[in-house]
Amino acid sequence: FEVVEVASKAFSDQKPGTSGLRKKVQVFQQEHYLENFVQSFLNVVLKDEPRLIVIGGDGRFFNLDAIQTIVEIAVANEVPQLLIARDGILSTPAASHWIRKYQADAGIILSASHNPAGENGDFGIKFNGANGAPAPEALTTAVFETSKSISSYKRAKIEALDLTHDQDILLNHTHVVIRDGIEDYVHHMAALFDFDALRDGFESKQISILFDAMNAVTGPYAKRLFLDALGADETSVINAEAKADFGGGHPDPNLVHAAELVAQMNTADAPVLGAASDGDGDRNLILGKQQFVSPSDSLAVLLEHHKLLPQFSEGILGVARSMPTSTAVDRVAESLGIDCYETPTGWKFFGNLLDDKRIQLCGEESFGTGSDHVREKDGLWAVLAWLTIVNSLNKPVAQIMSEHWQRFGRSYYCRYDFEGIASDSADEMITALTKSVTSLADQTFGNYQVKRADIFEYTDPVDASEAKNQGVRVFFTDGSRVVYRLSGTGTVGATLRVYLEQYQDASGDLQGDAQVVTQELAEVALTIAKVNEFSGRTTPDVIT
Ligand code: VG1
Ligand code: CO
Incomplete structure (x- = not known):
């Protein structure tokens, strides 16, 4: 040729x-x-x-x-x-x-x-x-x-x-x-987890799963893992064919786009664990029976119970989360006396920390969780980790969550996405917000008083490379926090992400609805950034 x-x-x-x-x-x-x-x-x-x-x-x-x-x-x-x-x-x-x-x-x-x-x-x-x-x-x-x-x-x-x-x-x-491209991955998972114990768990019906592959890449992987290797019931994997158009759907594993799975997990005969992954298999959604596990909480719970994962039976060196991810994992890391790094959004920022053995577990609020077994977030790995924890503790997910919150308090968390904003307006909004950071301190908005605000910057501790302008952060005196940034993955106009975190210590109500609890903080957040003025929007397209 x-x-x-x-x-x-x-x-x-x-x-x-x-x-x-x-x-x-x-x-x-x-x-x-x-x-x-x-x-x-x-x-x-x-x-x-x-x-x-x-x-x-x-x-x-x-x-x-x-x-x-x-x-x-x-x-x-x-x-x-x-x-x-x-x-x-x-x-x-x-x-x-x-x-x-x-x-x-x-x-x-x-x-x-x-x-x-x-x-x-x-x-x-x-x-x-x-x-x-x-x-x-x-x-x-x-x-x-x-x-x-x-x-x-x-x-x-x-x-x-x-x-x-x-x-x-x-x-x-x-x-x-x-x-x-599937076999080596399945072998890798078999080396990382105790497949015999998981098989026994499925056989005795101590664990059961409903995995939604959302017509995307994880379908063939999930079938080989959960059905062939672990003996889960045939009906455990749904939407398992990897289709070129993802079945016309939006394979984003969250409460909005994985509605079919969520509905099934809210029924009386729901399995112990519900899970989904995204188009390319790096994200994960974890659900229990009538229980949503926010990705930030998922990371914290995995760290809390890391000793149950064969990978970390001897302990764990450190963890990391992306900046907008809630501080739930920080509290667990502190209790363990290990380092917790805060990186900009995007998995690439974890690479050096993992290579340098500073961390072994990391995650993002955007349904990303992973460990040092690869250098990407890994949806199926997270599901296997949760299955392992549920199987070992033999408790429903809802109980695992409430015990976690009773011990560490709860970061109520929500993300508002405003999609398809005109790029110019979005840039102007962020520019104005950036200019306002110094004057925000001490200002009061409803029940919230600003403690300080800044622009997040990161210097990689391994190679000293710098990342500037990684989001605007506003911290309030009651410990809550709002973060703003523009998405770097969209293809039409700009997407504004507003991340809301409201901390509740263990003495208060730990069983609230995150969207309700963060409602007022959300209003404050939109007021501070003048979202309506710049974008003409009052309500987000997606709340996760
Ligand atoms: C989003 C998420 C980020 C994630 C990235 C890639 O980026 O917020 O946490 O790492 O997607 O994930 P952005 O810039 O749109 O906020 V994936 O599964 O889409 O490769
Ligand atoms: Co992905």
Whole structure:
């Protein structure tokens, strides 16, 4: 076959956000668009002579086309080896595991996570490094800078690869290896958890689960894990087929989008645990019978009971949470006498802390939980961790939560999302809010008095890299907190996120409804940021 150098013109909009480059499918379908971005990435990493690159995706529309394009460009650039997932199906945590297991130099993950898929949906591409973690800012910035001036890319004119079965193909200098992207991940989980104990738990009906794969990538993984390996009842996994359009749904595992699961968990014969994952398998939703576990609380409970997880039976080195995540985990860390780090939003900020063994468990309020077993958040790992805890304690989730709150108090938590705001208005709102931080101190809004406000900045304790402007924080005298930031994963206009945390110590009501308890704080938050004035909005599109 022929290798050609294709002349192209640069695009100016290929700046990766919180988690890779996400755009409408049509944007990626433009001539040269994906090609330029992939060549830009290779231009940056080829200097280090990579040996192996892992490739896979969440199975959404355009996944297979994109993989073919990437292979053609990688072959033309003489990358020695490509490990590609069969059918292109590779969850984000499974990709991270593959990179680590086979000591790959990089990974390319095709996903826009929970964003809707299909011809008119979103597509995304994300690069991971040799440690399996999302590329740090320095790398994504270098790729973006390259993409702004790229004028050509190399392409090998090869036939469409057949990804439906395992095979090894030699294409010029490139060894292409196609393998099942599920098996190694299932083995990894089997090494991390006590599958015998879980199997016994399912058999004796001490535990039971309803897992909603939301028609996205975790379906085939969940079937192999829960049904084949752990012997859960056949009806335990729903929406288990990974569909190119995610069944027309929105695979975001929260109370709004996982409504089918939530409804089932509110019935009298609900199983012990309800769970769901997102488009690419890195997020998780945990529910008990009539009990929602907020992601921030989930992280705190996992830390509280970490000794029940075989991984941490000897103890745990430290933990981290993203800044907007509630402080529930901080209180547990303090009681254990271990470090708790506060990082900007996005899993890439945990990579160095994990590599440096400062932390072994981390999470985000956005339904992300993970440990040092990979370098991505891992939805199914979190579900297995919860199953293990529920099986060991032999208590309902609701009881585990109420005992946790009785011991540590409760951070009532809510996030308001205002989607599709005009980008200019959103920027103006944040600029105005940023200017106001110094004057906010001591001001009173209803029952809330501001203690202080600031702009969150982070210096990585391992490599001293800096991240500025990571959100506006307002702290109140009663210990509650509001955080504002603009999303870095959307594809239409801007999304404003307002994070609300209201602390209640163990002496008060611990069984309230989070949305009700944070209602007044929410009103104060919207007043402070003048949300209505800038965006014309009074109510959020989604509350999680
Ligand atoms: C969102 C979440 C963030 C998460 C990111 C990627 O980012 O808030 O916590 O790390 O999505 O998750 P943003 O910038 O839109 O707030 V995923 O599962 O979408 O890759
Ligand atoms: Co995701």
